[in-house]
Amino acid sequence: MKAEIIAVGTELLLGQIVNTNAQFLSQELAALGIDVYFQTVVGDNPDRIRSAIKTARARADLLVFTGGLGPTQDDLTKDVLAAYLNRGISIDKPSMEKIETLFSSRGIHMVESNIRQAHTIDGAVPLFNEAGLAVGNGLSEDGTHYLLLPGPPREMKPMMEGPGKEWLRSVLGHSDPLYSRLLKFAGIGESNLEAQLIDLIEGQSDPTIAPYAKEGEVAIRVSTKAPTESEANRKIDATVERIKERVGTFLYAQQDATLEEEVVRLLRASRRKLASAESASGGLFAELITSVPGSSGEFTGGVVTYTNEMKHKLLGIPMSQLEGIGAPGAVSESTAAMMAERVRELADSDFGVSVTGVAGPAESEGKPVGLVYLGIAERGKETVVYTTNLSGSRTIIRVRAVKSLLYRLWQALTK
Amino acid sequence: MKAEIIAVGTELLLGQIVNTNAQFLSQELAALGIDVYFQTVVGDNPDRIRSAIKTARARADLLVFTGGLGPTQDDLTKDVLAAYLNRGISIDKPSMEKIETLFSSRGIHMVESNIRQAHTIDGAVPLFNEAGLAVGNGLSEDGTHYLLLPGPPREMKPMMEGPGKEWLRSVLGHSDPLYSRLLKFAGIGESNLEAQLIDLIEGQSDPTIAPYAKEGEVAIRVSTKAPTESEANRKIDATVERIKERVGTFLYAQQDATLEEEVVRLLRASRRKLASAESASGGLFAELITSVPGSSGEFTGGVVTYTNEMKHKLLGIPMSQLEGIGAPGAVSESTAAMMAERVRELADSDFGVSVTGVAGPAESEGKPVGLVYLGIAERGKETVVYTTNLSGSRTIIRVRAVKSLLYRLWQALTK
Numbered sequence: 001m002k003a004e005i006i007a008v009g010t011e012l013l014l015g016q017i018v019n020t021n022a023q024f025l026s027q028e029l030a031a032l033g034i035d036v037y038f039q040t041v042v043g044d045n046p047d048r049i050r051s052a053i054k055t056a057r058a059r060a061d062l063l064v065f066t067g068g069l070g071p072t073q074d075d076l077t078k079d080v081l082a083a084y085l086n087r088g089i090s091i092d093k094p095s096m097e098k099i100e101t102l103f104s105s106r107g108i109h110m111v112e113s114n115i116r117q118a119h120t121i122d123g124a125v126p127l128f129n130e131a132g133l134a135v136g137n138g139l140s141e142d143g144t145h146y147l148l149l150p151g152p153p154r155e156m157k158p159m160m161e162g163p164g165k166e167w168l169r170s171v172l173g174h175s176d177p178l179y180s181r182l183l184k185f186a187g188i189g190e191s192n193l194e195a196q197l198i199d200l201i202e203g204q205s206d207p208t209i210a211p212y213a214k215e216g217e218v219a220i221r222v223s224t225k226a227p228t229e230s231e232a233n234r235k236i237d238a239t240v241e242r243i244k245e246r247v248g249t250f251l252y253a254q255q256d257a258t259l260e261e262e263v264v265r266l267l268r269a270s271r272r273k274l275a276s277a278e279s280a281s282g283g284l285f286a287e288l289i290t291s292v293p294g295s296s297g298e299f300t301g302g303v304v305t306y307t308n309e310m311k312h313k314l315l316g317i318p319m320s321q322l323e324g325i326g327a328p329g330a331v332s333e334s335t336a337a338m339m340a341e342r343v344r345e346l347a348d349s350d351f352g353v354s355v356t357g358v359a360g361p362a363e364s365e366g367k368p369v370g371l372v373y374l375g376i377a378e379r380g381k382e383t384v385v386y387t388t389n390l391s392g393s394r395t396i397i398r399v400r401a402v403k404s405l406l407y408r409l410w411q412a413l414t415k
Numbered sequence: 416m417k418a419e420i421i422a423v424g425t426e427l428l429l430g431q432i433v434n435t436n437a438q439f440l441s442q443e444l445a446a447l448g449i450d451v452y453f454q455t456v457v458g459d460n461p462d463r464i465r466s467a468i469k470t471a472r473a474r475a476d477l478l479v480f481t482g483g484l485g486p487t488q489d490d491l492t493k494d495v496l497a498a499y500l501n502r503g504i505s506i507d508k509p510s511m512e513k514i515e516t517l518f519s520s521r522g523i524h525m526v527e528s529n530i531r532q533a534h535t536i537d538g539a540v541p542l543f544n545e546a547g548l549a550v551g552n553g554l555s556e557d558g559t560h561y562l563l564l565p566g567p568p569r570e571m572k573p574m575m576e577g578p579g580k581e582w583l584r585s586v587l588g589h590s591d592p593l594y595s596r597l598l599k600f601a602g603i604g605e606s607n608l609e610a611q612l613i614d615l616i617e618g619q620s621d622p623t624i625a626p627y628a629k630e631g632e633v634a635i636r637v638s639t640k641a642p643t644e645s646e647a648n649r650k651i652d653a654t655v656e657r658i659k660e661r662v663g664t665f666l667y668a669q670q671d672a673t674l675e676e677e678v679v680r681l682l683r684a685s686r687r688k689l690a691s692a693e694s695a696s697g698g699l700f701a702e703l704i705t706s707v708p709g710s711s712g713e714f715t716g717g718v719v720t721y722t723n724e725m726k727h728k729l730l731g732i733p734m735s736q737l738e739g740i741g742a743p744g745a746v747s748e749s750t751a752a753m754m755a756e757r758v759r760e761l762a763d764s765d766f767g768v769s770v771t772g773v774a775g776p777a778e779s780e781g782k783p784v785g786l787v788y789l790g791i792a793e794r795g796k797e798t799v800v801y802t803t804n805l806s807g808s809r810t811i812i813r814v815r816a817v818k819s820l821l822y823r824l825w826q827a828l829t830k
Contacts, residue, residue, distance in 0.1 A: 012454065013451045016626065019434055019437060037428065037463060038428075038456065055470055191528055195526045211489065282701055282702050283719065284702045285698070290698065293775070300725055303719070303729070304716050306710075307716055360708070396546075
C-alpha cells in the first residue's frame with residue numbers, strides 16, 4: 001500500500017512550526033509495512049486542500065491527514081473532504097458528550113464553533129480523541145482510504161497509536177510488517193562507506209541496504225518484510241555479516257546509538273573511568289560524554305585549558321613546554337600527551353584524553369588551521385597521540401576532532 | 416510569487432529525520448515576500464521526483480529543492496530536473512577545484528562519485544557551497560524558477576542566505592528590495608514576548624513584525640520594502656523603538672548574533688576575562704563560549720567537575736561542604752557560589768561562573784530534576800547565585816541552564 005501524508009496548516013507554510021508529525025507518522029506507517037511516497041503540506045485554504053486531495057488520490061491508496069480538525073473557521077479538513085466525496089457531516093455522540101462535559105465542568109460557556117470538533121463525515125469510522133476534543137475519522141471509498149488525525153502532536157500521537165492503527169489494520173488485512181536495523185559507523189566517510197558497499201546497495205533487494213543520512217553521522221539501514229521478528233532477524237543477520245566482512249572495523253553499533261553512548265557503555269561494562277583535557281575543542285568532548293544519561297559514573301570530569309596559563313596551573317605542564325624559542329608549543333604531540341596523562345592522574349581515572357590544535361579561523365603558533373592532536377593515556381599503557389589534519393569551519397573542525405577522538409577511544413575500549 | 420518547497424530524500428519519508436529545512440526555507444521565503452503554498456517531500460526515486468516537479472510546476476512559479484545533490488547514486492535532483500528540462504549537465508570548475516583540493520590535502524583517494532557534487536545543469540547559475548562540496552543551481556525557464564539547494568542544513572542555510580538569496584532577488588527583479596532586521600531576545604519566553612507585542616504583530620503592516628522561530632532562541636523579524644537601505648533603516652528604527660518601550664530589557668541584539676557572541680563582544684570591549692566551573696551542564700557553557708571565533712582572548716578556561724572528588728581536587732571545595740549529614744551538597748547555593756569564586760581565582764579572571772544542579776533523568780542528593788544553581792562571581796563584587804527550576808529533558812535542562820547563565824552574565828556586563 002502506498003501512502004501520502006498531508007499536513008494541513010498555514011503555520012507550517014510560514015515556518016512557524018516544524019512538521020514533526022510527518023516524521024512520526026512516517027515511522028508508524030513504515031512499521032506497518034506501508035510505504036510513504038510523498039509528504040505534503042498545504043495551508044488552511046479550501047481550494048488548495050481540495051487540490052492536494054486530488055493530487056494525492058492519483059498517486060496513493062492511503063491519505064493520512066493531520067491538522068484542520070479544530071474548532072476554528074480555519075479548520076477545514078473534514079468539510080473539504082466531505083464535499084469532495086459528496087458526503088454529509090453529522091455529530092459523533094461520544095465526542096459531543098465529552099465536549100459538553102468538559103465545558104459544563106469548567107463552568108465555561110460553550111461557543112457554537114466547539115461543536116465542529118464533534119463533526120464526523122457520514123460513513124466514516126469516528127476515532128475517539130483521548131487527549132483532546134476533535135474526533136478523528138477513517139473511511140474508504142473506491143479503493144482509496146482516508147485517515148484524518150488532529151494536528152497537535154499530543155492529540156495526534158495517541159489517536160494514531162490507538163484507534164488510528166486499529167482502523168488501519170482492518171483496512172490492510174494482512175501483509176508482512178517491515179523490520180529494519182540501523183548500522184552505525186565511525187572512522188569512515190559516507191561516500192567511502194557507500195563505495196565499498198555499492199554492489200550490495202544496488203544489487204540486493206531483500207533485505208534492502210540503504211545509506212541513512214544523519215547530521216554528522218554515518219549509518220546504513222538494513223530492512224526486510226517478514227511474518228515474524230525472528231525470521232526478519234535471521235535475514236538481517238545474514239546481510240549484516242556480509243557487510244561486516246568488508247567494513248566491520250568501522251561498525252560500532254547495530255542500533256541507533258551515538259558513539260558517545262557506546263563509549264560510556266563500554267566504560268561501564270569494564271568498570272573504567274574517563275577524564276578529559278581540552279583546548280581546541282573547548283569543552284565539546286566533555287559536553288558530548290556528559291549528554292549521555294548516567295555518565296557521571298564513568299566520567300569524572302574534565303578541564304578546558306584554553307590558555308597556556310591554565311594548562312600550567314590546572315595540569316602542571318611546564319611553561320617551558322608551551323612557550324619560548326624551541327618549545328614544542330601548546331599545539332604539539334608532546335603537549336597532547338602531557339595533557340592526557342596529567343588529567344588522567346589528576347582524576348585518578350583509567351583513561352585520560354586530550355584535544356589540542358588549531359580550530360581557526362586564524363592559525364596559531366605558526367601552525368595551520370585544522371592541525372589537531374588527540375591524546376589517549378591509559379593506565380599502565382603507553383600514551384598514544386593521533387595527528388589529524390581536519391578541514392571545514394571552526395565548528396566543523398571542533399566536531400570532527402571530538403568525533404575522531406571518540407572513535408579512537410572506542411577502538412582502545414574494544415581492543 | 417507562489418513557491419513550493421520540495422525536499423528530496425527517502426530518509427524523510429521513512430521518518431528518520433525531521434524536515435527542518437522546510438521550516439527554515441519557509442521563513443526565508445516569507446521574508447522575501449514570497450508566498451509558500453505547498454511543501455512536498457519526495458523520495459530518492461526518479462519517476463516520483465519527476466512527478467513532483469510536474470505537480471509543482473502547475474501550482475507554483477518557484478520550485479525550491481533541498482536535498483539530492485550529494486555524491487551517491489541516490490542523489491538525483493539535478494539529473495532528473497536536467498532531463499525534465501531537456502538540458503545537459505556539465506562540471507562547475509570552482510566546485511571541482513574545491514573537491515580536488517580537499518581530497519589531495521587529506522591525502523585520500525577521490526572516488527568517482529565525488530565528481531557528481533560539481534555537476535551543474537546547463538544554463539543554470541552555479542551557487543557555490545561554502546560549507547560543503549555539492550554546488551547549488553538557480554535557473555529559470557518559461558516563467559518557472561528552480562532553486563536547487565543541498566540537503567544537510569549546515570550546507571543549505573549558508574547557501575540560501577548567500578548566493579541563493581542573491582539569485583532569488585535577481586529573479587524577483589524590480590519592486591523595492593526587502594530589508595529586515597532580526598531582534599534577538601533572552602530571558603523571556605516566545606509566547607510571553609508575542610503576547611506583549613500582539614497588537615503590533617497583528618495590526619501593523621509596514622514594517623511588518625513577525626515572530627521568527629529558531630531552535631532554542633527567541634527572535635522577531637522587522638521587515639519593510641524600501642528603495643534605499645537608509646530609508647528602510649529609518650522605518651525599521653521607528654518600529655524597534657516602539658518594541659523597546661515594552662520589552663527593551665530582554666533585547667540583546669539587533670542582528671543575528673547569539674547570546675554567547677554578545678557576551679564575548681562585551682568582555683572584549685571592556686577588556687575583561689571569564690572562566691567557568693560546570694557540573695550539571697558538563698562543559699556546554701565552555702563549548703558555547705569557545706565556539707565564538709577568537710574567544711581565547713576572553714575565555715581563559717574552565718573545569719568540568721562532574722564528581723565531588725573533582726570539585727574538591729580542582730577547585731578546593733571542602734569535602735564537608737559536598738558530602739555527609741547536614742552538608743549543603745554539590746547541588747546548593749553555597750556550592751554554586753564557591754565554584755564560581757574558586758574558578759575565578761584559579762584563572763585570575765574578572766568573572767567566574769558556575770552551573771550546578773540536577774539535569775536528570777534521576778534526582779540527585781534528594782534534589783529534584785530541574786533544580787539548577789547558577790553562580791556569577793565578579794572581581795571586587797559580591798557573588799550572586801540564581802536559583803532556577805527548569806523543565807524538560809536532560810538535554811533541554813542543560814541548554815536552558817546555560818542560556819539562563821549567559822543571560823545573567825549579559826545583564827552583569829551591560830549594567
